[in-house]
Amino acid sequence: MYALDAKQVGHFFGSKRVLWNVNLSIPQGQFVSVVGPSGCGKSTLLKAILGTHPAKEGEIYATNIKITRPSRNIGIVYQHYSLYDFMTSVNNVAFGLEQDQTSLPYRLLRPFSWKKLRKTHLEQSHQMLERVGLAVVADQYPNQLSGGQRQRVALAQAMIMKPKLLLLDEPFGALDEATREDLQDLMLSLHKENQIAQEKGEHPPYTVLIVTHELNEAIYLSDRIIGLSQYHAQGEKGATIVYDEPATAWDANSARDFTLFKEQKDAIRSIVFNEK
Incomplete structure (x- = not known):
């Protein structure tokens, strides 16, 4: 195929x-x-x-x-980093999972299940950051990272969706x-x-x-x-x-x-x- x-x-x-x-x-x-x-x-x-x-x-x-x-x-990584400045590296990576797997009504009606799923997303995101060599910057924001680090976060953001x-x-x-x-x-x-x-x-x-x-x-x-x-x-x-x-x-x-x-x-x- x-x-x-x-x-x-x-x-x-x-x-x-x-x-x-x-x-x-x-x-x-x-x-x-x-x-x-x-x-x-x-x-x-x-x-x-x-x-x-x-x-x-x-x-x-x-x-x-x-x-x-x-x-x-289909995932994409651009030359200019598509990261959210107000999110840490790990939250940037987890963002796609959260949008894909849960809806707003789900979060409101099932808050306990949502919290458990959120924890799983963060664990997966930490693992992906480790995979691209960025475990140490998980809690840092994009403006605290070098250009290469930002691009690695963007790559992790795309890869975690398993396109x-x-x-x-x-x-x-x-x-x-x-x-x-x-x-x-x-x-x-x-x-x-x-x-x-x-x-x-x-x-x-x-x-x-x-x-x-x-x-x-x-x-x-x-x-x-x-x-x-x-x-x-x-x-x-x-x-x-x-x-x-x-x-x-x-x-x-x-x-x-x-x-x-x-x-x-x-x-x-x-x-x-x-x-x-």
């Missing part, structure tokens, strides 16, 4: 076409990076997949369910190099969890779609690279997929792997970015 299956997706704003005939299927457990020139429609594609701006042409399915509006099965598909929109773009590398290592640990699950014959827990402008990052973190670029032919225009290849697996100490890595970067620059 595909975690994502997008068929002939198109989108436009007024008379301006942004996406044209985008076809993209992602199996469960795959890490996919989307690269492309600035303004080519990468974020528009994510919004269509998320359901906040449904595609005006074609269809998008997540685990066989057609996407017409936001769903708890079938996790979208990352330039998640590390505003971070310094050292912090960026720490978060890349965290993503690789999720990749490792997928491998362990598959070795046990279980469904891999994480399917991730990353939008990034960093080609090194795309190849390093992903199983597969998707290139989105403008298309002009036969009276049609808009961004579409012009590159779809497995990411080069590489070891920095291997001269052969480094050569393959460089060859893939050069191919992406030529095909997707039209760099000669």
Whole structure:
């Protein structure tokens, strides 16, 4: 089963076409990076997949369910942290669980059950913060955290909902190099969890779609690279997929792997970015 299956997706704003005939299927457990020139429609594609701006042409399915509006099965982490300033880290992480699993009437009519469930949510949130290396800042507010810590909280906030598909929109773009590398290592640990699950014959827990402008990052973190670029032919225009290849697996100490890595970067620059 595909975690994502997008068929002939198109989108436009007024008379301006942004996406044209985008076809993209992602199996469960795959890490996919989307690269492309600035303004080519990468974020528009994510919004269509998320359901906040449904595609005006074609269809998008997540685990066989057609996407017409936001769903708890799809999580997202943005470049700019979507945290509530008036909540501590642990409460930010727990917020989604509370909104998803309980309603206001439930809280009012069953206060004792609500308190018990609230305790469970906080315990799960503490565990998730520990999972992303932030147990020590559970009771701190966003303005007390570094940029990298805030992004880890945002990632924990998305992961705790156990989405079938996790979208990352330039998640590390505003971070310094050292912090960026720490978060890349965290993503690789999720990749490792997928491998362990598959070795046990279980469904891999994480399917991730990353939008990034960093080609090194795309190849390093992903199983597969998707290139989105403008298309002009036969009276049609808009961004579409012009590159779809497995990411080069590489070891920095291997001269052969480094050569393959460089060859893939050069191919992406030529095909997707039209760099000669």
